[in-house]
Amino acid sequence: MTSNSTTANGTKIALITGASRGLGRSMAIALARKGVDVIGTYHSNKEEADATAASIEALGRRAVMLRLDTGEASGFSAFAEEVKRALLVVWRRHDFDFLVNNAGIGIHAPFAETTEADFDRLMNIHLKGVFFLTQKMLPLIADGGRIVNLSSGLARFSLPGYAAYAAMKGGVEVLTRYLAKELGPRGIAVNTVAPGAIETDFGGGVVRDDAQANAFVASVTALGRPGVPEDIGPAVASLLMEENRWINAQRIEISGGMFV
Numbered sequence: 078m079t080s081n082s083t084t085a086n087g088t089k090i091a092l093i094t095g096a097s098r099g100l101g102r103s104m105a106i107a108l109a110r111k112g113v114d115v116i117g118t119y120h121s122n123k124e125e126a127d128a129t130a131a132s133i134e135a136l137g138r139r140a141v142m143l144r145l146d147t148g149e150a151s152g153f154s155a156f157a158e159e160v161k162r163a164l165l166v167v168w169r170r171h172d173f174d175f176l177v178n179n180a181g182i183g184i185h186a187p188f189a190e191t192t193e194a195d196f197d198r199l200m201n202i203h204l205k206g207v208f209f210l211t212q213k214m215l216p217l218i219a220d221g222g223r224i225v226n227l228s229s230g231l232a233r234f235s236l237p238g239y240a241a242y243a244a245m246k247g248g249v250e251v252l253t254r255y256l257a258k259e260l261g262p263r264g265i266a267v268n269t270v271a272p273g274a275i276e277t278d279f280g281g282g283v284v285r286d287d288a289q290a291n292a293f294v295a296s297v298t299a300l301g302r303p304g305v306p307e308d309i310g311p312a313v314a315s316l317l318m319e320e321n322r323w324i325n326a327q328r329i330e331i332s333g334g335m336f337v
Contacts, residue, residue: 090173091317092116092160092214094147095180097126099277100227103310104177105129109138111314116163116173118145118156118180141167147180148201153213160217172219175317178207178226178249183280188240196241203245208252221264223317226253228271228328234336246271250328257326266325270313273332275304299334308333 091108095101096117105115106129115133119126119142126142133140141163145156164170181203184195207226218224228250231243250269257267274294276285283290284303294303312331315321 088168089113089175090116090164090168090170091175091177092118092173093177093179094118094145094210095120097122097129097142099279100272100275100306100309101177101179102129102132103306104179104313105140105310106132106136107310107314108175108317109133109136109140111318112138113175113314113317114139114168115141116160117142118147120144120146120180139167145180147206147210148198150201150205150209153210156210157213157217160214164217172217172222174219174222176211176214176218176222176224177313177317178211178224180206181227181279184242185238185280185283186241187238191241199241199245203242204248204252207249211256215260218265224253224256224260224265224267225313225316226250226256226267226269228253228269230271230273230330230332230335232271233330253328254326261325266322268316268324268326269328270309270316271328271330271332272309273298273304273330273335275306275309277306294335297336298332299337302333304331304333 091113093101093105093115096105097119105117108115117129130140130142143159146152164173184199186195226249228246229243231239232246232250253267253269260267274284284294291303295301309331316324
């Protein structure tokens with residue numbers, strides 16, 4: 078498949094996991110503002126997903142929201158068929174342009190108290206899920222496309238309680254470089270975006286809702302505040318645009334300068 082399969086008006090299509098809320102929603106809306114249509118996934122809250130789709134459509138773009146558990150690789154084949162159907166019915170295409178592996182969860186536990194179940198859940202969503210979902214989507218990604226994987230500032234600096242989560246994100250960063258190398262012949266650029274602490278409901282909303290945690294993040298951030306979703310979404314959207322086509326195999330931290 079080649080980028081020539083893009084629709085006649087040049088519209089690009091992005092597939093974003095976890096697009097119904099938080100950073101994923103911000104990315105989807107930022108891409109819609111740049112003229113990109115969106116296939117988004119959600120885990121359980123269809124109402125939030127529909128609201129995100131409505132916001133995208135209000136910007137004049139098309140949106141399809143599909144349910145996906147990114148921690149269950151056994152469901153990826155069926156999901157790929159859903160994506161194929163959506164591409165054909167809505168866009169009359171057989172491929173899409175951008176894959177953003179954004180979906181994730183947060184589990185905060187000291188290393189000594191992290192359970193095997195916690196570890197496996199994080200692994201399945203953040204590393205195994207990213208690996209095998211990307212593998213399953215490869216035939217549907219247009220040559221010359223883009224992939225962005227989400228890491229975390231915690232893969233660079235260390236805070237107690239995030240050993241398992243950060244280890245998965247470190248794995249994602251290594252995987253990104255390998256994908257960039259192996260997909261280079263197809264002209265597909267692959268990068269990692271690593272947000273710092275963001276005010277969302279991630280991890281129970283601690284950065285947003287806990288005044289002490291919020292103040293701590295502000296104190297270790299050069300720009301003096303925690304991030305918000307709107308700090309991340311437009312940056313990811315920009316990275317996917319043609320003017321950034323030569324950025325490849327990179328880890329780009331978007332943290333306001335945490336622990337510099």
